[in-house]
Amino acid sequence: TPGDDSAPHHDRARIPGPVGAREVAHDVRFGQHHLTAIGEFAGVDHGQHFGDVLVKEGSGVPHPLIVAENPFARLGGMAEKTVANVGVGTVGAQIASLAQESGWVVVGIEKDETTAAASAARSGVAVTADIKDVAEASLIIECLPEKHDPKHAVFAEVGGLAAEGAVIVTTATALSVTDLALSSGRPNRVLGLSMPHDPARTHVELVRPDFADADTVETLQAFLSDLGRTATVVRSQPGYIADGLLFGYLNHAVTMYEAGYASRDDIDAAMRYGCGYPIGPLALLDKIGLDTAYDVLDALYASTGKRLHAPAPILKQMIAAGLRGEKTGKGFYDYSGQAAGATADSADAALRDIRSVGVVGTGTMASGIVEVFAKSGYDVVFVARSEEKVAGVQAAVTKSLDKAVAKGKMTEEVRAEVLGRLTGSTEREALGDVDLVVEAIVENLDIKLDLFRDLDRICKPGAILATTTSSLPVVEMAAVTGRPEDVVGMHFFNPAPIMKLVEVVSPVTTAADVTATVVALCKQLGKHPVLCGDRAGFIVNALLFPYLNDAVLLLESHYATAEEIDTVMTKGAGLPLGPFALLDVVGNDVSLAIEQVLHNEFRLPELAPARLLEQVVEAGYLGRKTGRGFRAYR
Numbered sequence: 001t002p003g004d005d006s007a008p009h010h011d012r013a014r015i016p017g018p019v020g021a022r023e024v025a026h027d028v029r030f031g032q033h034h035l036t037a038i039g040e041f042a043g044v045d046h047g048q049h050f051g052d053v054l055v056k057e058g059s060g061v062p063h064p065l066i067v068a069e070n071p072f073a074r075l076g077g078m079a080e081k082t083v084a085n086v087g088v089g090t091v092g093a094q095i096a097s098l099a100q101e102s103g104w105v106v107v108g109i110e111k112d113e114t115t116a117a118a119s120a121a122r123s124g125v126a127v128t129a130d131i132k133d134v135a136e137a138s139l140i141i142e143c144l145p146e147k148h149d150p151k152h153a154v155f156a157e158v159g160g161l162a163a164e165g166a167v168i169v170t171t172a173t174a175l176s177v178t179d180l181a182l183s184s185g186r187p188n189r190v191l192g193l194s195m196p197h198d199p200a201r202t203h204v205e206l207v208r209p210d211f212a213d214a215d216t217v218e219t220l221q222a223f224l225s226d227l228g229r230t231a232t233v234v235r236s237q238p239g240y241i242a243d244g245l246l247f248g249y250l251n252h253a254v255t256m257y258e259a260g261y262a263s264r265d266d267i268d269a270a271m272r273y274g275c276g277y278p279i280g281p282l283a284l285l286d287k288i289g290l291d292t293a294y295d296v297l298d299a300l301y302a303s304t305g306k307r308l309h310a311p312a313p314i315l316k317q318m319i320a321a322g323l324r325g326e327k328t329g330k331g332f333y334d335y336s337g338q339a340a341g342a343t344a345d346s347a348d349a350a351l352r353d354i355r356s357v358g359v360v361g362t363g364t365m366a367s368g369i370v371e372v373f374a375k376s377g378y379d380v381v382f383v384a385r386s387e388e389k390v391a392g393v394q395a396a397v398t399k400s401l402d403k404a405v406a407k408g409k410m411t412e413e414v415r416a417e418v419l420g421r422l423t424g425s426t427e428r429e430a431l432g433d434v435d436l437v438v439e440a441i442v443e444n445l446d447i448k449l450d451l452f453r454d455l456d457r458i459c460k461p462g463a464i465l466a467t468t469t470s471s472l473p474v475v476e477m478a479a480v481t482g483r484p485e486d487v488v489g490m491h492f493f494n495p496a497p498i499m500k501l502v503e504v505v506s507p508v509t510t511a512a513d514v515t516a517t518v519v520a521l522c523k524q525l526g527k528h529p530v531l532c533g534d535r536a537g538f539i540v541n542a543l544l545f546p547y548l549n550d551a552v553l554l555l556e557s558h559y560a561t562a563e564e565i566d567t568v569m570t571k572g573a574g575l576p577l578g579p580f581a582l583l584d585v586v587g588n589d590v591s592l593a594i595e596q597v598l599h600n601e602f603r604l605p606e607l608a609p610a611r612l613l614e615q616v617v618e619a620g621y622l623g624r625k626t627g628r629g630f631r632a633y634r
């Protein structure tokens with residue numbers, strides 16, 4: 001489970017597994033063929049470094065440098081720093097404002113005078129209703145909603161009006177930039193631009209169809225440089241990198257909410273506290289706009305056919321009701337100043353008394369949980385298989401507390417009190433009098449079932465039996481006991497003393513007072529509990545790992561390198577770790593096992609683990625713990 005955001009060492013290799021001469025020769029031939037094709041279209045010699053074009057290692061796309069000379073000089077009589085924005089909605093207004101602040105002359109163009117006046121008032125730039133105004137611009141950026149017919153109609157019209165050397169840009173996310181280029185009648189002058197959904201992010205994706213002239217890229221990069229933006233250059237493909245990965249995750253969160261599996265606030269809190277994301281998926285949809293998100297998903301689904309891209313029905317209902325997100329004052333959240341919705345609560349049930357806690361297990365997670373409870377004032381009995389393992393847990397907790405003392409976060413007296421609450425044992429019978437047992441052993445169902453049978457025999461009546469499983473069915477553990485109502489999931493995140501999230505998993509058998517007690521207990525521990533049902537992945541893993549799998553599929557397709565994908569998702573989408581850095585932290589073997597569980601549970605073809613991930617695991621490249629995963633670390 002994610003929780004480590006240390007910076008990875010970047011390995012430039014695209015394919016992490018060992019490959020033979022045949023595979024290398026295939027990749028070389030593939031790259032040579034692709035670059036030759038681009039050269040024929042664009043009239044560019046793609047040597048290692050020739051003219052103004054640099055071919056970035058590991059990528060199938062030329063990455064032109066931002067040249068020092070004036071890239072607009074070739075545009076002749078056009079206004080060199082004039083940009084025409086066709087459409088001044090959310091994205092159009094963002095680009096127009098940045099351009100105007102950067103010294104560009106901005107001309108906004110809308111469909112009619114009424115819309116133009118409203119857009120001008122909102123954006124602070126001049127907006128007209130005359131499409132012919134694009135003729136004077138060196139750069140024309142189309143910023144219309146993600147609808148096929150309107151975009152193609154505009155490109156056909158703009159293509160006939162624009163000056164000969166002008167660069168025409170689309171902000172389409174899921175529609176084909178290549179097809180739009182063809183509609184313009186001047187396909188060598190068309191590029192794509194994907195702006196981040198958070199205006200504060202400064203990294204964008206620049207989409208270059210194979211037949212775009214090299215100088216078009218130079219021109220757009222110079223514009224972006226003026227705006228303080230950097231770019232990853234990609235080919236035309238639905239969603240590119242960021243939105244191709246992001247929108248499946250967002251839509252999945254909506255379906256989870258729509259099904260009543262978890263609340264709005266718990267879904268968003270799970271991804272913020274469990275993954276360190278700056279914003280939850282439903283809140284992010286409100287920022288993007290539900291209508292915009294629906295259009296992007298609809299276009300993505302038309303291109304990919306993936307079930308995760310099929311817009312959740314509730315999106316259409318909310319749009320029809322005027323609930324489109326922040327821009328209308330209401331979406332999944334209410335922005336009118338009313339109180340937010342409920343989060344995980346302890347309900348009305350009476351709480352069970354928890355004074356002493358037992359922990360079974362000796363790994364990193366178990367040691368962390370022992371520390372969390374002891375620091376919160378609970379007497380903790382932990383059970384290990386040997387005296388050596390008992391000493392290991394004691395040493396791990398002591399080391400952690402010593403660090404806290406050294407940093408001035410804990411006194412020596414408090415350290416001594418915490419350690420005094422610990423009792424280690426090699427016998428499970430030592431758990432006979434505790435009020436709560438937390439199981440934190442190996443993620444193997446048969447082994448866990450044997451433990452729960454034993455706990456049922458040993459523990460006193462009324463004791464709560466909790467499992468920290470991240471992917472196994474809690475109900476099966478409950479079913480082997482004579483007290484299924486007392487069994488619940490408490491999925492802590494690693495490292496337990498630091499990560500705030502706990503997923504409280506209640507199968508159909510769990511008593512209401514047990515759930516209520518565990519929720520209240522988590523809050524007392526300083527954790528943020530979220531409630532969810534008992535199905536594979538719970539909240540975090542069910543949303544996170546399909547996204548990670550999609551990233552591996554993207555790498556497998558040779559669309560972009562691991563470094564490029566991680567850069568776009570961190571610098572562009574604002575995530576704390578890119579997917580490949582995160583996979584290497586979690587462990588590629590652990591990730592593969594979770595993805596296999598999700599695929600078996602939901603039976604969606606797109607959840608089948610990527611073959612490349614399987615190969616990385618087969619090669620023994622498990623991530624940081626082995627020194628190599630998708631990157632090398634030694």
